[in-house]
Amino acid sequence: METFRHMAGHCLPEEVAVALTCNGTTQAVMMASPQDVKDFAYGFALTEGFISQVSDIERLDIATHETGLEAQLWLTPEKSQALDARRRHMAGPVGCGLCGIDSLSEAMRPLPVLPLSRGLLTAKDVGTASVQLRAQQPLHDATRAVHAVGFLLPSKGVVLVREDIGRHNALDKVIGALARAGIDTRSGAFIITSRISVDMVQKTAMAGCPVLIAVSAPTALAVDVADKAGVTLAAFARGQGFDVFSHPLRIETGDIDVAR
Structure with a gap:
């Protein structure tokens, strides 16, 4: 399936419904970009x-259906039984990762608390991450209408990138790609092109990644949740410094000036 189409002199990104089913039962229907759907399915799960x-x-x-794509996941019997006990329905637009949740308590679900550490990244790693991410966004270059998420490794830079019309979809795609490749999410950081909303922090914590970097701002709730979950938030990272909103010890700040 094509990722964009030429219309009225413009390249417009494709947007399709992606249904995720587990052992034949629909768990979610999300609007997403049609590429890297396997990564999306693994990451979302x-x-x-x-x-x-x-x-x-x-x-x-x-x-592939006339109305969209279906990612059919077949789980082990143990996981299938556990999922039946806490089935969630989600069907929403790309702007929100929490649409359609059956229970309000699911919106603020318990998260794992990540172990704290010192000096995972340097200030230079964080400060240059957005520039590296921007250089690896071919769909954005064509359409100017999609988000991207990358995985940053210390001293190696942004080693993996996924794009999508939805920022949370792009994050799930990166998480799925890392899992399929056997790359430990605890070894680096996510860098995103969007604001940091609470669902992005939740997904980061669930993936076990200790640092989330963004070119835009976090919400106040995102900072609160990150602080409790042990996730380091670095925002306004545009190559000219950044602000750290939670657990700053993971970032050594001696290399460049860091905005406070």
Whole structure:
């Protein structure tokens, strides 16, 4: 499926409904970009707690329908039974990762608390991350209408990028790609092109990634949740410094000036 179309002299990104089913039961329907759907399915299943590791999925099939795509996940019997006990329905626009939740308590679900550490990244790592991410956004270059998320490794830079019309979808795609490749999310940081909303912090914590970097601002609730979950938030990272809103010890700030 094409990622964009030429219309009225412009390149417009494709937007399709992606249904995610587990053992034949629909768990979510999200509007998303049609590329990297397998990564999306793995990442969504991990960050929503459907699975805890890649091996919990016995098989994944992608089916194409007239109305969209279907990611068919076949879980192990143990995970299938656990999911039946806490089934969630989500069907919403790309602007929100929490639309359609059956219970309000699910919006503020308990998160793992990540172990704190010192000096995972340098200020230079964080300060240059957005520039590196921007250089790896071909769909944005064509359309100027999609978000991107990258995975930053210390001293190696942004090593993996995924794009999507939805910022939370792009994050799920990166998480899924890392899981499928066997790359430990605890070894680096996520860098995103959007604001930091609470769902982005939740997905970061569920993935076990200790640092979330953004070119824009966090919400106040996102900072509160990050502080409790042990996630470092660095925002306004545009190559000219950045602000740290939670758990700053993971970032060594001696290399460049850091906005406070």
